[in-house]
Amino acid sequence: MALTYRTVLTACLLNTILLMFLWMIVKKTRTIKRWGPSLILVVLGVSVVRMFLPVEFGYTYSIYLEKYWTDVCDVLRYQIDLPDGYCITVYQLLGVVWVAGAVFLIVKKCAAYWKASRIVGLMEEIPKNILRDCVADWEGYPELEKLKVVVCPNCDSPFLMRIFKPVVVISDRKWEKDELAYVLKHEVLHYRSHDIIWKIAVDLLCTFFWWNPVFYLLKREMFQLIEIRNDLRITKQMTSGEKIGYMNCLVSVTKSIGKRNQAFAIGFTKNNVRELKQRMELIADKGRTHWKSGIVFATFFLCLQILTTCVVIEPWFPDPPGVDGTFNEENTYLIKNGNVYDVYSNIEGKWKYYFSDDRRENFTRKVKVYEKEEDLKKNSLKNSRVSYYGI
Secondary structure (H helix, E strand, O other), X not given: OEOOHHHHHHHHHHHHHHHHHHHHHHOOHHHHHHHOHHHHHHHHHHHHHHOOOOOEOOOOEEXXXXXXXXXXXXXXXXXXXXXXXXXXXXXXXHHHHHHHHXXXXXXXXXXXXXXXXXXXXXXXXXXXXXXXXXXXXXXXXXXXXXXXXXXXXXXXXXEEEOOOOOEEXXXXXXXXXXXXXXXXXXXXXXXXXXXXXXXXXXXXXXXXXXXXXXXXXXXXXXXXXXXXXXXXXXXXXXXXXXXXXXXXHHHHHHHOOOOOOOOOEEEOOOOOHHHHHHHHHHHHOOOOOOHHHHHHHHHHHXXXXXXXXXXXXXXXXXXXXXXXXXXXXXXXXXXXXXXXXXXXXXXXXXXXXXXXXXXXXXXOOOOEEEOOHHHHHHOHHHHOOOOHHHO
16 A cells, blocks of 8 residues: 555545535435434544545556646645755645644644543532432433533533443433423433443544535534434333423523533534524334435445545646656556566666656656566567567
8 A cells, every 4th residue: 555645635635525425415305314323423434534644556547637736736746845954745744734734623622622531620519419300210220320410601502422431411400390300311321322432532633634614514414414313212102291391391401501512522412593493394204214225325425435545646747857768668567566666678688677757757658567577477578579578
């Protein structure tokens, strides 16, 4: 596997297009109704992870583009002179900015999380007997016995935080018994499903691609799907009246919160009318999930993801510096050797190795390329003027 700025650029371009297409489909309420949030979360998760494999595999085919793409690559290859005779290319500089930005944002989020976690750890726990008085079916939620529930004066929306020693944080507003019961059950199911781990993972993965606006959309949609999945689990066995009570609780809490979000925590709801409306519509829906059509689409989209690994878009320079046509398709072929191409030619009357070059574009497009020497044996050239055993 080879990692170059061209493979990274290709992966970013092709997968951004695919992810934008996927986001436009899965954000629709009817799509979630039809396929269910769990299946969509899996597809989105795999798609995000794919972006961390921007490499050229053994089966990858190179596509050469002369217009626009070559101009972009030419800019990326431009060298910037540094003091003491050093230099750096534009793509190397952008890579440093990319990684530095990701590290900064991740460290910032982690710092905010640890600060909030330390503050929450100092808050007084609500006695279990008060919680038992609110939750009628206490036995159905045994996790409440070990979950710490605290009151935070500056908290807007209730939320669950911490992977180890988890804590449910609620605001100091006046809670009705049934409202508090809904909130506690909601956060317990998040804890039971390990949603806090998935949310942290999604947040970190998407933060790494901080420069790509598509990942902000995907992250928000994935967080919404986690909440929808939890809503459907908690309301599955509810009566119509209980569902109405749960939705009223969502509306009541939403009205009293701001737009501030706690890093690496799962909130009960957010101050977003569109997302709240979507959650309530799905809670009220009584339709069936069509798993078969969802799996067909997921398989189709994942196949498209695999196809993106089959190609790498390469630049093409018609008149590269230092190459005057001496090595052409009539007298030269290349054998790929890791990140470079070994050049073999018979310009002196005998086929032999001359040098290695890391730029395929330095040779005309018709010059043949072989992945390894064994491929040369199988090629028709073995019966023509090129002799493998003459190398």
